[in-house]
Amino acid sequence: MGTICSPVPSGTKTSSDVCNADWMASLPPHLHNVPLSNLAIPGSHDSFSYWVDEKSPVGPDQTRAVMRLARISLVKKLMKKWSVTQNLTFREQLDAGIRYFDLRVSSKPGDTDQEIYFIHGLFGIKVWDGLMEIDSFLTQHPREIVFLDFNHFYAMDEAHHKYLVHRMQEAFGNKLCSACNVESLTLQILWEKKCQVLIFYHCPFYKQYPFLWPGKKIPAPWANTTSVRKLILFLETTLSERAPRGSFHVSQAILTPRAKTIARGLVGGLKNTLVHR
Template sequence: MAATAGHTNRLMHVTNKFSSRCFLVDTGTDLNVLPLTTFETRARGPTLRAANRSMIKTFGTCSVQIQLGKDKFLVNCLAKCLPDLVHVDQAGFIKNRYSADNVVKLISLINISQQQFDLPMVKMLKPDVDKTKVKWEKDLEISISPDVWMSICEDRSHDSFSFWIDEKSPVGLDQPVVVRHLAGIFRSLWKKMMKKWSVTQSLTFSEQLEAGIRYFDLRVSTKPGEGDELYFIHGLFGNKVYDGLIEINNFLKSHSKEVIFLDFNHHYAMQDSNHQYLIQMLSKIFGSRLCRVNLVEEITLQYLWERNYQVLVFYHHPVAHDFPFLWPGHQMPAPWANTTDAQKLVQFLETTLNERAKRGTFHVSQAILTPQAKTVIRGLIVGLRDSLVTRNLPVIMNWVKCQKPGVNGVNIITSDFVELVDFATTVIKLNYQLLHDKSKHRHF
């Protein structure tokens, strides 16, 4: 059945806001027939037949990217059916993704949910807001809560704060002397190139949380001329630590079942007084949400929810032993491959997983490639994302998809530019292997 724009009917249409062309919403359609304009070249197209078997003359094929408009419109249209969706997968309207992609994902979920009815998981989309608040840990409540957290797979962003880097700031002490020296010579030009290699994420803290990221890799430093104020740092200085923590806490206030990990693994130009200042900041902002140190084997979702804990802070400094809410860094080992070769990275990840401690610690699999000097020189203008990350993502993601969570499997996986692929969803889905395993045991 076809429908023409301008005619009144009961069929649902969407309009491409760029071209004003009207498209019939029909999930069974393989292609759309578009009228030939005077600006398009005539060519021989495929032979088509209408429902009454008459011939439809065509003049070639083309691909059209449709911008459907705001996601809020689709949320309103689909809100009534969303509560009935049941499957171990998840779908949502994600910021910066075309609405058409979201619809395809949702339709796929509906088709699968009609075939499998076990392990329910429903995402909540509010029609009155433009974006989904992802609450994946709460969705695991029924089936995974008895499992210790070291068995659950978490998604982590590498240098989580680096979505904004101030190219006007001085070069940080995390950089070699030669890099700081060159910055003094070439000044703004050098810093602009540095920024291309310092930025490893595009999403803000709030956007990462909404995408499903629950583990944050944090590096902090004092800044020359700024007194005790602390900043995030990766080559150049980023946002104030205080502002970032407030942003994270605001998310937790409205998502009481979500739990996050803050890993302060690098500290630069910090004296004892600076550590005390940061620790007081953490205590003041998160308060009773801070989880006190305990045996790792005791940490389950149920344990955390019963005590209203939402934040685990790992602090890689001896001062951590003086505070009950600071987990020592050695309980969060993160082996680093330090390679630009994706295949060597995969081999390293497999080796370190096999050597993973069975008790007493969490474990981070750093699925990231590290640029060497020659890598930076070759891609000086292009930057980290386009010269190293994007082309190697397929190999890395294939490894991630083949993993299994559990004491002998992956626990926390880290990645650069988590938005380039559906990284968070891929990692979260690994947890449902635990549910399938439990289901099999129940059947036996």
Template sequence: MYDFQSGNVTESGCDELSGVCCTNLFIICSHDSFSYWVDEKAPVGPDQAPAVKRLTGVFRSLGKKVMKKWSMTQNLTFHEQLEAGIRYFDLRVSSKPGEPGHEIYFIHGLFGIKVHEGLVEINNFLSAHPKEVVFLDFNHHYAMNERHHKYLITMLQEVFGQKLCKTECVEEITLEYLWEKKYQVLVFYHHPAAEECPYMWPGNRIPAPWANTTDAYKLIQFLETTLGERAKYGTFHVSQAILTPRVRTVVRGLIKGLRKYLVERNLPTIMEWVRAQKPGTNGVNIITSDFVDLVDFATTVIQLNNLLLPQKAIK
């Protein structure tokens, strides 16, 4: 985990927080974590509406270039995100319809890298930092049948092996517990195909309510409301501090793209709200953002997690 005193990734972590339930820690998450690279040459993904596929079919390369500007929500690779303090990854996956075999890719409008490549990159970082812990949330699956799911679940077990944390009572998951068991990866799998696997946490253990708005103030109101309701579920909780473009948003900001048209101008308002939050039972647990490199999320989260330390430890 991060050294909450210095802000650096460290082997020792922070002993003062090791006994705190992970649901009470403030953890940084990247929205559509894998979308730092998308393939403009591949077909439009099965997660897109037929109208989008038709438009890109007509305009081809121009349509793909526009899609890329609105599909990419991150600039940093998995390794760079890990180095920047990201510990929760928001993952959408898909097969490529018509492609032989069972290969799985990350996807957000356009196809990204192969899932296996991303998992190996994360595992290499974890092997080099035995006390680091990550959350992998596979929350959307497209064009995947039973064989695809079996292939992906087997892949997760083969890549991470004994690093995978078995499903337990949420209240038992502290850094101390994870370190003792040598667990480093919690996988949340939002599909019935994983119900029988003891290493795949069901999606209902990590709700992530979605505001679905382009208005920063409506987003903040939504985040406040859902935070007030989180305690009754007794789960991990994701606060999605993201704005979602409408069709007219894309049309108005066609050339600028998601980052310049929507994210950059609203991020100061969102970050002001983030800095006012507290970790803990009724506070923010996991917070997700587009383009995590735009602001110093690590410093913000370090300062907020310090609120959980004994007063003598933060003087």
């Protein structure tokens, strides 16, 4: 799928930055008409969780037991160590070449408006702020395509969904790609239509809007293991079993902590326990 250059230290501008930020535009011509589902697209897990607010309420994605414990300020500090799964902002991820984003969203208890936030245990930034950051990048890089996978929704009624979808329309406008036959979608076709955003919406609400792709069009099987060996076997198996046509496919190359994993590495956090080992 072409060369993706290695990231460079923060604050440094070199030709590598340009290569990462425009890798789709830089692909050789013979790949421009290959179905997008046949290209390997770099992605990130819990893409928004580079920042979470330990001063906000615990998210509705957590159990009541965790919510009760979180009344103790120290608990939220520890939760933050296990909720943050990225160290790059949306813009930095895009500049590094990431094009698939795994997104979980929620309303915030007690809010009188319909604002929606990213969430992973604790609340992150407003979804609107993230969408605007992505749109700014896409405007500057008109041949790059992104996949936004909204796969978990918490504390959201129909009014919240409508608000969120309208914000998507407001942010991306004509950049949105309507759902269509997966095999018919190529870089060349998207470039000609000036479409840059595919939004997958894992909720029946997608039926009301032509630019929302059903979640079943991008299955993301989950290994749910702390074992590298089991993870690799799972990835190889699910990749070989993926549907040959009709959908994209996400390979989640991630390790998932269990309760005992968290207990053992409570203070160290996710990064030190499962990443740096």
